[in-house]
Amino acid sequence: MNKTSPVAANTKSMTFRRSKTRISDKIIPILLGLCAMLSVFTTIGIVYTLLQESVIFFKEVPVWSFLTGTTWSPILPPKEFGVLPLLGGTLLITGIAIIFAVPIGLACAIYLNEYAPARVRGVVKPVLEVLAGVPTIVYGYFALETVTPFLQKIFPDMGIFNALSAGLVVGIMVLPMISSLSEDAMRAVPKSLRHGAYALGATRFEVALKIVLPAALSGVVSSFVLAFSRAIGETMIVTVAAGATPQLTLNPLESIQTMTSYIVQVSMGDVPRGTIEYGTIFAVGLTLFVITFLLNILAQWVARRFREEY
């Protein structure tokens, strides 16, 4: 630093100097750019690997029968590769999780934003952050060892592996996401809007429901969509607690299998490359990737498109 000219805000004026700094200022941006490009390569890598192996799989199994088949039995003959049971299982889990987490997460966000004294907020927010940081395998244990026995007292004929327990715990997992993202969105609503409503005599509930929530709706809805996407991709809770029975059912007390837990199940055995079982990992993975990708894009679109500007 000390050898360069003191008038160097304009670096072009010193290009005649063959100093080390000049070289570092040429190479380093390239190296840093490569780091940034790594994320692009990762995306390309994901899309490429999923597509490449899926194409091989879809040569054996027509895409249409994969997408519309209602039986999934990839290992035992007669082999059938209809993804609907896995998709149905995933949506059942996700549905339970969302029905549980959306009202509670929203209530939590409204409470923290409109009602809670600063001291309570100071306790609750870190607790929710801890909840968000719990590894999913721990949630899986919790679902199997605590939630399922508890639910079995209410539904005595429910099996050990069931969609309800797994779905509820997935709901607990996405709860902090909904509450903290929704709360951020509500916090961004200008204070003057609130004060205006209070001045007109509105109660806190009316302010929350009629002023703050509509103004923050884009952020709140996008948090729901993100939570939905996270629930779809959740793996360990469903692998541990929901069982491994690919079936199309709406009964939450039954054992089901999701796309993610199927992928785990297959990869636990050492599947040889090139077999059709190996291909199913990528075909199901591609389905999962496309769904979560579209949901994430949707969340960003909702957040931008419907944002109320103040």
Next chain:
Amino acid sequence: MEQLNLGDSKGINRRRRSDQTLHMIFLACTSIGILVLMALIVTIVMDGVHRLSPELFTNFPSRIADKAGLKSPIVGTIYLLLLMAPLSFVLGVGAAIFLEEYAGRSRWVRLIQLNISTLAGVPSIIYGILGLAIFVRGMNLGRSLLSGVLTMTLLVLPIIIVAAQEALRAVPKNRRDASYALGATKWQTVSSAVLPSAIPGIMTGVILALSRAIGETAPLIMIGALTYVAFLPENLLDSFTVMPIQIFNWVSRPSEAFHELAASGIILLLIMLFIMNIAAVWIRNKYSKNI
């Protein structure tokens, strides 16, 4: 905006009552999160605490519950952490510096930015599939520690990049201006004026991302981290296991004794995560006044 119907003064008591009722409902909903966290910790401690013993650290996994320990999973997790930390730090901070300090606002940069936030939302198991296809099979690294490190690095990079970008953005512009005014070049400014004040924020982000990584199970199952490893990995190409995978293995067994072992493993894992989180918060608070 919707017209508020507040003129009805007869309804004021009713409105106050409904406000109070809803206050209670919201409070109840909020306490669900806290109650669940308490229930979770209490059950796990009650199930697992009597299995905590020195043997848990010194014994390898075993088919016999009373002899089973966590030696190779603990060592595996620590190796994974130590190898991932520098790699993901350098790559993540490098990308963040490029995007914040060098790149400007072109369409390409916005695309990279969009790509990073999309990657952060990709389910972790997809990274496992990527690792399986590229590192394990494609590069022939096998089911090794190195494959695990590379896969998990890709998984945490988006989180680290976003956190580091926020830390860099928080550095006041006048620090950069002052540095340029002293004649520093771009890289000198970034490395000696911007980075030092952004480092605490970056470290916090990196530690939080790593603490997420060591709790991850699914991607490592995909790349085939084994559940029965009765030795310690000695080089990068050895097979390995980590704590969440061993816990998963124990949870999946029907025997109650293994479930208790799983609970004791979870206690250790949670303690580890807790320490990392405390460290992250401590760094944030200690250095946050310096900017």
